[in-house]
Amino acid sequence: MDTTEDASVFEEKNLKNYNVVVFLSTTGNILNDVQQLEFQRFIQAGGGFVGIHAAADTEYEWPWYGKMVGAYFESHPNDPNVREADITRIDKTHISTKMLADTWHRNDEWYNYKNINPEVTVLLNLDESSYQGGTNGENHPIAWYHEYDGGRAWYTGGGHTPESFLETEFLEHLWGGIQYAAGDGKPVNYNLETVAPQESRFITQTLDQNLDEPMELVMLPDGKLLFVERKGAIKVYDGKIKSSTVIHRMQVNTKFEDGLLGVALDPNFIENRWIYFYYADPMESHQNLSRFVMSSDFMSIDTTSEKVLLTVTTQREKCCHAGGSVEFDSNGLLYVSTGDNTNPFESDGFSPSDERPGRAPFDAQGSSANTNDLRGKILRIKPEPDGTYSIPDGNLFPKDGSQGRPEIYVMGCRNPFRIHIDSHTGFVYWGDVGPDARQDSMNLGPRGHDEVNQARKAGFFGWPYFVGNNKPYYKRDFAKQVTYQAFDPAQPVNESPNNTGIKQLPPAQPAFIWYPYANSDEFPLVGDGGRNAMAGVVYYADDYKDNPGRFPRYYDKKLFTYDWIRGWIMSVSMDEEGNFKSMERFMPSHKFSNPVDMIMSPNGDMYLLEYGTKWFAQNLDARLVRIEYISGNRKPVAAFEADKILGAAPLTVQFSSAKSVDFDNDELTYEWYFEGFDAVQSQEPNPTYTFEKPGEYSVHLIIKDPSGATSEKAMTISVGNEMPQLAWNIQGNSTFYWDNSPLSYSVNVSDKEDGTIGNGIDEQAVAVTIDYLERGFDANEAAMGHQEVAAFSIGKQLMDRSDCATCHQMNEKSIGPSYLQVAEKYKKDANAVSYLASKIINGGGGVWGERAMAAHPKLTPDEASQMASYIISLGQQAGKKKLPAVGKYVFNQHKPTHKEGKYILTASYTDKGGEKMGALTNNQIKVLRNPMIPAYEADNIHEVSKFEITPEQTNGAVKEKTEIILGNAEGYAVYKNIDLTTIRSISLTVMFNSQYFTGGAVEISLDKPDGAVIATFEATALKNGLQQLATNVTETSGVHDLYVRFSNEKSDGTVLALLGLKFSQQKAGTSL
Template sequence: MMFRKVTSAALLGMLWTSASPAADSAAVPSDDHFRVETLVSGLVDAMEIAPLPDGRVLIAERTGALKLYTPGEQGARTVHHFEVSVRNEKAGTSRETGLLGVTADPDFSQNGWIYCYYSPQEPSEHWLTRWTLKNGRLEDEKVLLTMEQSREVGVCHEGGSLAFDGAGNLFLSTGDNTNPFKSNGYAPLDEREGNESINSQRTAGNTNDLRGKVLRITPTDDGSYTIPEGNLFPPGTEKTRPEIYAMGCRNPWRIGVDQRTNTLYWGDVGPDARKTTSRGPNGYCEINQAATAGYYGWPYFVGANEAYARYDFAAEKVGEKFDPAKPLNESRLNDGLEQLPPAREPFWFVSRSSYCAGPVYYHDDFREAESKLPPALDRCLITYDWNNGHMQLSKLAEDESLLWKTDWLHSKKFVHPSDVELAADGSLYILEYGSKWYDGTDGKLKRVTYSSEPLQSEPEEADPRLAGISSDHPGYGLLAEAICLSCHQTQEKSIGPSYAEVAMKYRGDEQAVDLLAKKISQGGVGVWGEVPMPPNPQYNEEQLSQMVDAILSLAPEEHTE
């Protein structure tokens, strides 16, 4: 799916690959120096934003609405509604498709151009298009790029993030468009006839396919594009697509581009494997850095180039592991090159999370701005975890290596952040997807500003996903920080059952606490559907009991006559 797992703080620290927070990170002001205000509420599956030079903000909703927030006005109004594919009506299931991305042209003030990436109802494709925003409406659509898209039940990972670099090149992230639920959390390499959608070698590992990539093109005035120098394959290279900049991506859901160096960053959501076996490693989520074009491993490697093994899905037989120095795509579904470039390791990686890449902040770029962030954030890459809402700062050296990393705004509450962008005035916009997996109506656009003096503490915002559980319950805080809120909430079904449904199912069951505590700790699949529940081994018995008790408190008391 779009988003995945979380891990314990101890394991997280072990997996950060370059540095841990050092003395410099202590200069980052405490959270009480930052004000978070809500600008827009009631957004539906809020995906990506495009701050405009005049202070307005475009907001893309997955269900098709492109909205415009204007400072001083209440809410955001719809400037266009895209007719998009968001559901498989025959199967009655939602898809990770729709209006996925939006960004503004670098010369928007002169030309009014914006770029959108969306899934039309027909044909089964994704489209990258350019529009003109004029008089509060979109006009003059020009289709720059189309790509094939499988819409079978269970297929997901669509990417869709858009960003320009400082040289006028447009980056677009695309997912591997593969079913991840039939591979037990390991690499989807199923070669059997009829199971093509369970094989990411046809997309992410294919040099002749645009899926599972980050593309880089240079838009032209006539609505087409050219290929900039330095992409992975020069134009005319046999069995390749010249648009490819980075390949070997699973689901590069959100990207960021350093506006000074033009270096690309993206978070790649990791697979669901709960432990390392002969088939391959435990699932990792990556933050990747690409100053030049390259291959980033999927579906043959993940994390620090830990290799998957060849696997016969019919015989359930494990074969030899792939070689990151000489990766080969020998799949019958591959119409690209067999020999792939050497696999690159990520900038940093963690287990069980859904980290996304945001902007790189340069204090000098906003020295005269009214609402600039503090100088301690200079040369920091801002990243954020969709799962638990945590923000992070990664301090970059002059050579763009990692100096230190630290949590940021940890005391603030962000419900599934889906995009983070710098505004022209130096403040920071944070878009919240909302509490439900699909069709939620509580997404928000928030703005973060800095104060040199500590601010009066604000009342803590209640988490809508935990409505009905007392905030005084010892399990409340544990659930609020847990991966569980990626797939569950208390009152409504999301990708998983509501906690209220779980409470009713196990009401009166004397074994419920032990059974559910084991499920939270070890994970599982099949009780409520095919979406796997990841394990949470970081909790002790007391914590697990408190979490389960908080969930079971949602069931009404049984009365006997």
């Protein structure tokens, strides 16, 4: 027997030496994601678990553990917490209870439990009539056991007091539990198929990177990978030459979220070479689902072969949501997902159902809930050889169109960005990106949720009337700003004037998985934060019988889901009918870089597209990735870093392979290729190399173990242009904003090739915006708004560098019309940008006179679109306001009652490009938050816990569900990166109840638990209920981490409940 408090020992090489793991009054989250997987593998390998007392107060966000331990702690009596009680023996024969009396009287702290697993076998029951404070009633289990996931688990609720471990009966009871958990004493067996594979057996290889908004991916019959990028590029990756080739650039509209969005191969692709694309028409306001013919070598597309199967009419006045995933099922039916094409930013993050005249782009009832509209749907058609399509049986509406468009299979979607069809069951899975409301509203409806959905047949999935598991929104009159009854999921009715279909809709279907920004009660493993749900593949091991490198059978019939923002992949277990059973992290230590598509190859390995960090941009971490499983000798994993990945020539780069690893601890050799594969250019682990000439260099590292197994990593080094540098300079506090307070700022820009503002860089080329986001920091919304201004600045630069000034002036007609004349002519044309971009590239005449406009074929469609956008913007009075690089701003866009909003300060600059390198764009974002910080937003907590309270629990002291921090003595909460410049006082919103809390003191210290104390709050004479504590702070400047510490010299209980912190530039008064 060994004891430890070091969680790092939770790995196979250590755990395989034991039969039982005992959690002795653990509490909170004690294992990280990787350690959780290792503990789970130990149990699956036949290991045993014993939980004592507070083991039930552990790992609340890990459902697998909750089922194993058997229940979670809910509460216990107070004043005193330790009491005498009677225990009734239920099982007289079990090895852990056979020595006990039928009634066992003892003294301990008695837990009340929640989420009791009905599959446990109860050994002992607590008699609540023998003490006060029980809440479980007659069935109050206090000890139990069960077989679980290949192993055995035993739990006892006793053991809080040190005296327990001096009691003979309790020790015999405990020893019996350990003996049960140990089973037959045989070593655990990690070779069972039911044991999750070690993460180290999955090898991630980056095939290509620095992609420009990759969208969707297919594998060609010869093993090449074809993927599309939103701005129109169609690329093919060839593993033999280890690089991607642009085989075609499709002309597409890229306004808002439109572009080239989806791709699929025909089921008979080998014979007919038909390939399907879903893209935004460059001229008209609609999306096209088109079929093309590829060449026999799969390296070109015959653009004259286009057959437009289907068009989806859209509006391009307002953002957002285009969907765009395309996939065939095993019966040859083609599915395409479409977004609701509705602006979400003026409905407070709830249902966008604005029925006012002229507000159709703000009403998803006219798209998602409209049976005669193809937006907000998943469509299902059968393509015909002549380029038309027919309607298959089983769609949602009759084929004659009498009740709605017969192409509709699923309706009621918001933004079904990625879909998958189970090849065995035919079930359709998709992720639907949800709205932004952070909290439930009593009048408007539920907070926003993302969804993973499962359609076993055609149906209506709720949007914009329901979200999650059919949580209803309320009917809302946007003109009168009043709401009425909640929508009924059993009988949803669409009465919007923008609805052109039937009013009575099919019953709403609940989501398969759903989760908000905050922690999810139903699916706690998904975590919290930004969200963007996606549905991946359902894996069937027998589909890849002949490949020893396939994913292991452990994942058989499991669904892989992923989240673009949170960067995780989950494997979801289902029962035989397809109902949700459980989920677990796949490769839990790996943070994926915004995964956007996933496929399994014919060999049974996985390929991913990763979008990368920044929205609407080419990203160095946008990648094409392969994940393969190694069953025998594990390949080494090549990884390397560079201190610079771009810069001016000559460029000296220090490379490091320190993160390369061999999980079998073999000695490795290194081969570096810096400029082609003609010769090995270094065999050092960490070489330095100088790139003398401008260009893009694909650097490859190949590592090899003694058995000959190799692994390769590639990275692109761009030489010839230095990244521009930007910095925000803010006078005063750089963390918070206050009502109507002024902000003085400046933006510095420097570029090695271009210079600085006023010295080579035109200030007009620097895009500066300040956005207020009412519902919190939505990166997509902020990026979309800034994109308009950035496009203006980039477009102006492109115009200035072109020959346009030869024929056009700003205000006066020259050889051609003035820019303002063009802007006036096309200001009401929704397709103006696409039309003018085409004219700029191809030239033309006859519109303004006989003089023909010269063509500019070297411009890309994206560059031409930016130039056209700049011209059109000159005639628009409204729109996003560009701010100067040096200026003042007043914080007056927020409502004083809204505490969650943030001001997003964004500055960007696109340089003029360099030799053999295109232009580079960099941005700098600064976020200023409300000075009232909810307590639960703590970045770290130690020996304190987060807890959700309701109005009922507080007698109305809080008005809605609220997360709080229970401040236990000697515990603390950490709030990082808080600028204390100009801060003169801090107030705390706290809740006190003398029945549960001890009172004491709260201190705020700088940068560490025992750092300098800047504020002390006495909490020894509090009244029950909600109240404010305020104090002046020691004047401090600069950014610090704040440690909020709770203390009570006489008790180790809970001091108080903390709801929030408020920072003020004014001194504190006697009360707040």
